[in-house]
Amino acid sequence: MSILMLCFATVDRYCSTSRDVRRRNWSSLKVTKISILIALIVSFSFPIPDFFYVGIKQGHCGYISIGYDKYFTYFVAPVLLAIFPVSILSIFGFLTRRNLRKCTATAQKTAAQRINHELSRMLLMQIVWFLISTLTLFGVKLYSTIVLNRRQATETTAIESLIQSIAFLFYRSYQSGSFYVYVLTSATYRSGLKKILREIYRRISRTAST
Numbered sequence: 541m542s543i544l545m546l547c548f549a550t551v552d553r554y555c556s557t558s559r560d561v562r563r564r565n566w567s568s569l570k571v572t573k574i575s576i577l578i579a580l581i582v583s584f585s586f587p588i589p590d591f592f593y594v595g596i597k598q599g600h601c602g603y604i605s606i607g608y609d610k611y612f613t614y615f616v617a618p619v620l621l622a623i624f625p626v627s628i629l630s631i632f633g634f635l636t637r638r639n640l641r642k643c644t645a646t647a648q649k650t651a652a653q654r655i656n657h658e659l660s661r662m663l664l665m666q667i668v669w670f671l672i673s674t675l676t677l678f679g680v681k682l683y684s685t686i687v688l689n690r691r692q693a694t695e696t697t698a699i700e701s702l703i704q705s706i707a708f709l710f711y712r713s714y715q716s717g718s719f720y721v722y723v724l725t726s727a728t729y730r731s732g733l734k735k736i737l738r739e740i741y742r743r744i745s746r747t748a749s750t
Contacts, residue, residue, distance in 0.1 A: 542583055543625045543670075548575040550632045550667060553660045557639035622678045626671060633667045636660055658726050665721045670714045677711040680704055 552575070556567035595604040603609035640657055680703060722729045 542579060543621065544579045544582055545576070546666065546670060547625055547628045547632075548579060549663055550629050550636065553663050554632045554636045554639065557636055557657070557660055559639070559642070617681065618678065622674055626674055629667045629671060633664055637664060658728055662722050662725050662729070665725050666714065666718055669717060669721060673711045673714050677707045680707040 593608040
C-alpha cells in the first residue's frame with residue numbers, strides 16, 4: 541500500500557467509524573474509487589522528474605542537478621514523505637481509535653460492524669508500523685544531513701552507511717509487512733487465509749493423485 545493510499549484508507553476508517561451520519565457517508569465506494577484514481581495519478585506522476593535528474597555522478601547513482609537534489613532533500617523527503625503523511629496518519633489514526641473505543645462501550649455490534657472495526661484495528665497497526673519506520677528513517681537522514689560536510693573516519697562512515705541502509709529497509713518493510721500485520725491482528729483474516737491454504741492443498745493433492 542502506497543503512502544497516499546494509506547492516508548486515504550486512514551481517513552476512510554475514521555469516517556466509517558464515526559457516529560456522524562454525514563461523515564459516514566464519505567466512506568463509500570464512489571469516494572474510494574476517486575481516492576484510488578488520485579493515488580494512481582500522483583504515484584505515476586511523482587517519479588517523472590527522476591527521468592531527467594537522476595544519473596551517474598562520481599561513480600554513484602544520484603541526482604545530477606544540485607537544485608533538484610536540494611529540493612528533494614529539504615522539501616520532498618522531510619515534508620511530503622515524512623511530515624505530511626505522519627501528521628495525517630497520527631491525527632486520523634487517533635480519531636479512529638477514539639471512535640472505536642466509543643463503539644466498544646456501546647451495545648453489542650452486528651457482524652458487519654465487527655468486521656468494520658477489525659479492519660480499522662488492522663489499519664491502525666499498519667499506521668503504527670509506518671510511523672515508527674518513517675520516523676526512524678527521517679532521524680537517520682537528518683543526522684546524515686547535519687554531518688554531511690564533516691570529516692569522519694572511514695570506519696565511522698561505513699557504520700553510518702550501514703545504519704542508513706538498515707533504516708531504509710525498515711522503512712520499506714511496512715509495505716511487505718502488511719500481510720504479517722493482518723495475520724497477527726485479524727481473526728477473520730486468519731480464518732480466510734486458512735480456507736485458501738486448505739483449498740490450495742486439496743487441489744495439489746487431487747493433482748498429485750491423478
